[in-house]
Amino acid sequence: MKSSLLTLSLALFSCFQMQADNGHGLWLGTPLPDNSCQVFIPNNSSQTLQIASKELYSSWKGGNIQLKFNAEIDNPEAYRIVIQQNNVTIAGSTDVALLYGSYALLRLQNSRLNVQDTIVNESPYFNLRILNHWDNPDGSVERGYAGASIFWAKDIKNRRDLIQDYGRANASIGINATVIDNVNANICMLTTEYLLRVRDFADWLRPYGVHVWLSVKFSSPIAVGGLQTADPLDPEVAEWWKDKCQEIYELIPDFGGFLIKANSEGQPGPNDYNRSHAEGANVLARALAPFGGRVMWRAFVYAPNDPDRAKQAYQEFMPLDGQFEPNVIIQIKNGPIDFQCREPYSPLFGAMQYTQEAVEFQITQEYLGHSHHIVYLAPMWEEFYGYANPASMTAAAGVSNIGDSDCWCGNVMAQSNWYAFGRQSWNPVLSSEEILNEWIAQTFPQLPSGNSSIFDMLIGSREACTDYMMPMGLHHLAGDGHYGPGPWFWNPRVRADWQPPYYHKAAADGLGFDRSSNGTDAVSQYPDDFAKIMDDVDTCPEEFLLWFHHVAWDHIIQGETLWNRLCHHYQHGVDEVAKMQQMWADVATYIDAEIHAQITEKLDIQYHDAIWWKDACLEHFRTFNGNLPYPDDVMPAVNSLEDMKRGRMRLGLWGAPTKDQLDGVRK
Ligand code: BDP
Numbered sequence: 001m002k003s004s005l006l007t008l009s010l011a012l013f014s015c016f017q018m019q020a021d022n023g024h025g026l027w028l029g030t031p032l033p034d035n036s037c038q039v040f041i042p043n044n045s046s047q048t049l050q051i052a053s054k055e056l057y058s059s060w061k062g063g064n065i066q067l068k069f070n071a072e073i074d075n076p077e078a079y080r081i082v083i084q085q086n087n088v089t090i091a092g093s094t095d096v097a098l099l100y101g102s103y104a105l106l107r108l109q110n111s112r113l114n115v116q117d118t119i120v121n122e123s124p125y126f127n128l129r130i131l132n133h134w135d136n137p138d139g140s141v142e143r144g145y146a147g148a149s150i151f152w153a154k155d156i157k158n159r160r161d162l163i164q165d166y167g168r169a170n171a172s173i174g175i176n177a178t179v180i181d182n183v184n185a186n187i188c189m190l191t192t193e194y195l196l197r198v199r200d201f202a203d204w205l206r207p208y209g210v211h212v213w214l215s216v217k218f219s220s221p222i223a224v225g226g227l228q229t230a231d232p233l234d235p236e237v238a239e240w241w242k243d244k245c246q247e248i249y250e251l252i253p254d255f256g257g258f259l260i261k262a263n264s265e266g267q268p269g270p271n272d273y274n275r276s277h278a279e280g281a282n283v284l285a286r287a288l289a290p291f292g293g294r295v296m297w298r299a300f301v302y303a304p305n306d307p308d309r310a311k312q313a314y315q316e317f318m319p320l321d322g323q324f325e326p327n328v329i330i331q332i333k334n335g336p337i338d339f340q341c342r343e344p345y346s347p348l349f350g351a352m353q354y355t356q357e358a359v360e361f362q363i364t365q366e367y368l369g370h371s372h373h374i375v376y377l378a379p380m381w382e383e384f385y386g387y388a389n390p391a392s393m394t395a396a397a398g399v400s401n402i403g404d405s406d407c408w409c410g411n412v413m414a415q416s417n418w419y420a421f422g423r424q425s426w427n428p429v430l431s432s433e434e435i436l437n438e439w440i441a442q443t444f445p446q447l448p449s450g451n452s453s454i455f456d457m458l459i460g461s462r463e464a465c466t467d468y469m470m471p472m473g474l475h476h477l478a479g480d481g482h483y484g485p486g487p488w489f490w491n492p493r494v495r496a497d498w499q500p501p502y503y504h505k506a507a508a509d510g511l512g513f514d515r516s517s518n519g520t521d522a523v524s525q526y527p528d529d530f531a532k533i534m535d536d537v538d539t540c541p542e543e544f545l546l547w548f549h550h551v552a553w554d555h556i557i558q559g560e561t562l563w564n565r566l567c568h569h570y571q572h573g574v575d576e577v578a579k580m581q582q583m584w585a586d587v588a589t590y591i592d593a594e595i596h597a598q599i600t601e602k603l604d605i606q607y608h609d610a611i612w613w614k615d616a617c618l619e620h621f622r623t624f625n626g627n628l629p630y631p632d633d634v635m636p637a638v639n640s641l642e643d644m645k646r647g648r649m650r651l652g653l654w655g656a657p658t659k660d661q662l663d664g665v666r667k
Contacts, residue, residue, distance in 0.1 A: 021592040023407025026169050026415055027442040029110055031058035040066040047207040048095040051168070052102040059106050062086060067098045077176070077209075078123030081105055083115050096176075096209035103172040111438045112449055122426075128329075128358070128395035129425035130177035130213065130296075131170070132259065133402070137186050137194070143364050143482075145371035146403030146410035151180045151201060160204055166402070167208030173422025177211045179397075183261040183298065185215040187223040190244060199251040206254065213256035213296075218280060219268040220244070231273040232283035241287035249291040257293035258284050259331070264301045277301075277316065278323035285325035296358060296397065297324075299332040299348060302497065308513075308520035309497040310336040314347050322354040329356040329394050334384045336522070337503075339367055339399075340475040341466040342380070344534070344544055347525035349388035358395035359384065363417045365401065367482050368465055371410025373606045374580065374599065375465045376458035378420035378432035385428045387530070396425035411602050412595050415443065416458065433459065447590045457583040460576060466543075468573025468610035470617075472566060473512065473547030476503040477617060484609065485616035488645060504546070506624040510553055511562065512546030523548060553625045563625060567634040570614035574635070577603065577610045615639045 037060045039053040049067060056065050063086030070091040073080065079092040079101030090101035104122060108115045134142035139153030150162055170178070180201060181189050188194050202212040221227045221240040231237055248255050262269025262280055270280030281297040288295060302312040317330060324330070330352065335343025339362040349357060361381055368375045398421040401409045409415050419439045423430055433455075440447065440454050447454065469485070470477050477500045479486020487500045496502045505513055515522035516535045523531045533539045534548045542558075542565075545551060555562045581603045588596050615637040622628060623641070630636050 021595060023412040023415065023595060024165075026408065027419055027439055028169065028172060029059060029106070029442060029445065032061065035060070037062060038064045040064070042067065042069060046095045048099050048209065051171075051207055052095075052099040055106065056102050059109075060088075061109060062088065064088065065090065065105070067091075067102070069093060069098075073097065075123040077127075077174075078121070079104065080122075081108075081118070081120040083118045085117070096171075099171055099209060100174060107172070107438060107442065110445065111441045124174060124176075124426045125390060125428055126358075126393065126395050126425055128177055128294075129175050129422065130179065130256075130358075130395060130397045131175055131363075131400045131402075131421075132179045132183065132215075132360070132397050133400045134182040134184070134364075135180060136182050137188055141403055142182050142184060143362075143366040143399070144401075144403050145364060146401060146408060146414070147405035148403055150402060150404050160200075162404075163201055163204045164208070167205040167210050169408075169418070170210050170422065171208040173419055174426035175422045176209050177213055177256050178205070179213040179215055179256075179259045179296075181215045183215050183259060184265070184267065185217040185261070187217050187220055189214050190216055190220050190224045192247070195248060195251055202252040202255065211254055211256040212252065213259055215259045215261070216284075217268060218260060218262045218270070229273070230268065232270050232275050232279045233273075238283050238286065241284055245287040245291060245293065249293075253291075255291070255293060257288050257295055257327075259296045259298070260284065261298045261300065263303070264298065271303075276320055276323070278320040278328075281328045282323075282325045285328045289325065289327050294327045294329060295325075296329050296331045296395070298360070299330050299346075300338075300360075304495075304497070306520075308515060308522050310515060310522045311520065311525060314351070314525045317348060317355075318351060320355075321352040324355050326356075329358045331358045331360050331395075331397055333360045333362075334381070334388075337475060341368055341462065341469055342383075342473070342543055343475065344526075344547060345384055345388040347522075350392040350527070351525075356394040357392060358397055359388070359393055360397045360399065361421065362399040363401045363421050364399050365414070365417075367478055368462075368469075369606060369609060370483055371401070371414055372602055373465060373609065374411070374413045374458070374602055375417075375461045376413070376420070376432070376436060377417045377462060378424060378435050379459070379462045381420070381424055382432045385424075390428040396421070396428070398425070407595075407598075411598055412443070413458065413599060413602075415439075444591065447587065451587065451590070453583040453587045457580045461580065464573050464576035464580070464610075466573070467569045467576065468613045471569035471573070472542055473544045474504055474617075475547060476500055485613045485644075487617050487620040504621075505550055506621050508624055508626070510551050510555070511566075511621060511624075512550045513548075514550040515548045519550065553628065563621075563628045564631045566621070567618060567631050570618055571634045574607070574610045574614055577607045581607060611635075611638060612644070616641075616644050619644070 035058060039056045041049045041053045065088040068089060068091045071093050073093045076094045077097050077100060079090060079097045081101055082089045090098055092098045092101055135149035135151050137152050139148045141149050198212060219230045221230045221237045225240045227236055227240060261267050263271040281295050285295045299313045299317050301316050302309045306312055306315060332346050332348050336346045337343055401414055401417060416439045420435045423435045436455055436458055477485055477487045479489050487504060490499055490501050503513060523535045537549045540548050551562050553563045557565045584599055584603055619637050619641040
């Protein structure tokens with residue numbers, strides 16, 4: 001193939017220039033000042049290949065690189081990198097594959113791996129790796145803790161550069177699709193005015209291989225189309241969706257499709273017309289199919305047809321297996337409840353035999369301390385893939401933690417979760433350790449190799465968070481805003497399954513939700529081998545104990561009573577955060593001062609909150625168990641239950657006891 005040498009001056013790289021080190025540059029590094037590598041790309045190259053060659057030209061420290069089409073590589077996103085002495089060839093069958101290969105090469109270099117004489121063959125595990133932005137047209141972000149929407153705002157200025165930076169970041173980790181509005185969708189998204197804006201986003205993201213999707217409201221035929229009904233079996237409704245898709249694809253020929261939240265938390269859906277989720281999904285699927293579009297239909301439903309919310313999605317969807325059009329994917333949250341710090345996998349995974357399934361993870365930390373707590377989430381997702389076989393899935397979706405904050409995610413450490421979601425969706429077999437090492441090497445190149453402080457600080461952070469919030473299978477104990485603890489919250493006018501006592505079931509006889517065969521039997525929704533282990537209180541792993549069982553306070557676990565064991569978990573969580581603070585202090589000399597200060601502040605908040613969680617949960621549980629004493633090596637509560645209930649500790653975020661005060665309480 002004929003090639004032309006691309007020689008560019010670095011002045012052209014304005015869009016790759018980072019602001020001062022505020023973290024905006026993510027894991028993508030700084031362009032080299034005087035680079036001398038040579039990049040050869042096919043003649044008449046697309047914008048995508050221009051981007052690839054600019055990236056390589058500005059950052060590759062080796063010699064010549066050739067990007068070549070190779071039609072024999074089947075998967076349109078797969079690439080092959082051959083590094084021989086000073087020459088590199090990147091091959092793939094499409095320009096996006098070559099872009100992915102280019103980013104992979106830079107990742108290898110910047111992760112400080114030895115790349116001499118190496119051959120890399122990579123293809124993505126899932127063909128759809130998609131971010132879900134819960135962004136509203138007014139610029140707010142539902143459960144967003146990193147500023148306003150990067151896509152929407154009333155007085156939006158031209159967002160082209162920002163959106164292209166976003167596309168670049170996604171391409172560098174293989175994310176190939178994005179839903180740019182909230183699942184609690186606004187009807188305006190399907191108006192022509194908004195579709196024109198969606199077209200701009202799609203145009204800007206296309207060169208990066210990122211397809212745009214929309215969340216839409218099921219009642220759009222009424223609200224946007226002026227029809228009397230949105231009944232999916234009504235021919236006029238079907239026609240309306242077809243026409244709408246025609247309009248969309250004229251504007252955006254590679255539009256991805258629709259994401260739908262239907263008959264969930266007040267959203268309209270097919271049940272409003274006595275139709276099933278399959279009938280609802282199929283009317284959209286048929287409208288999208290001629291254009292190659294797909295429907296992601298969410299399984300996050302919990303109609304109260306069973307007293308145990310954890311069973312409801314399975315009950316609703318299993319009978320529909322086999323009824324969905326082939327271009328429908330059921331998007332299922334990783335666990336059966338709602339993005340808790342630990343849940344068993346949702347029993348729907350692997351259960352539906354004839355239906356495509358996607359996992360939905362939450363990258364934004366709705367229940368895990370918002371962007372105030374430093375929590376590396378990949379170990380949670382890795383745990384999920386260890387139980388639920390990724391081979392049963394078509395796609396991975398991640399609810400984004402991105403906003404217009406300088407560093408995108410509210411703090412620099414939270415970027416690791418965006419990064420990890422992309423890498424793990426490309427290859428769910430990659431370990432969370434490998435991913436973290438890559439991310440640290442690229443994000444903090446100045447950290448001496450061999451210094452493991454940041455790794456050590458992050459790798460156990462999800463377990464630490466689980467310990468100080470909801471250890472041993474406890475779940476849904478958060479109060480207002482899903483931030484701090486609220487195990488006592490109870491309002492008879494609010495549905496029970498939105499409130500903590502429904503979940504922890506603390507009582508004089510013990511703690512935990514009995515989902516065993518003696519209880520709600522949720523355990524029976526799982527395959528036999530898993531169910532058997534979980535069903536028996538003696539074989540159920542400790543981390544799922546109070547999820548599946550109601551356990552007596554004096555039940556013995558590893559030689560300790562439940563109460564003592566629980567106290568030790570909470571204390572361990574607090575202690576781990578103290579260690580994280582120390583590890584972060586230790587690397588101060590290597591980290592940009594602004595970023596160091598940002599994370600130090602977050603860790604202070606996290607430490608205070610960890611104590612708040614520990615005190616609130618343990619003190620509340622003591623009111624049921626006859627005020628059992630704290631074990632000697634556990635710090636007694638520093639906040640009184642009454643204060644915490646009155647919300648004093650909510651202000652404690654800013655006025656919590658200092659470390660010295662806390663150390664004074666510690667024995
Ligand atoms: C819950 C969130 C809510 C979302 C809902 C969903 O609290 O804001 O709309 O999930 O996923 O976790 O639809």
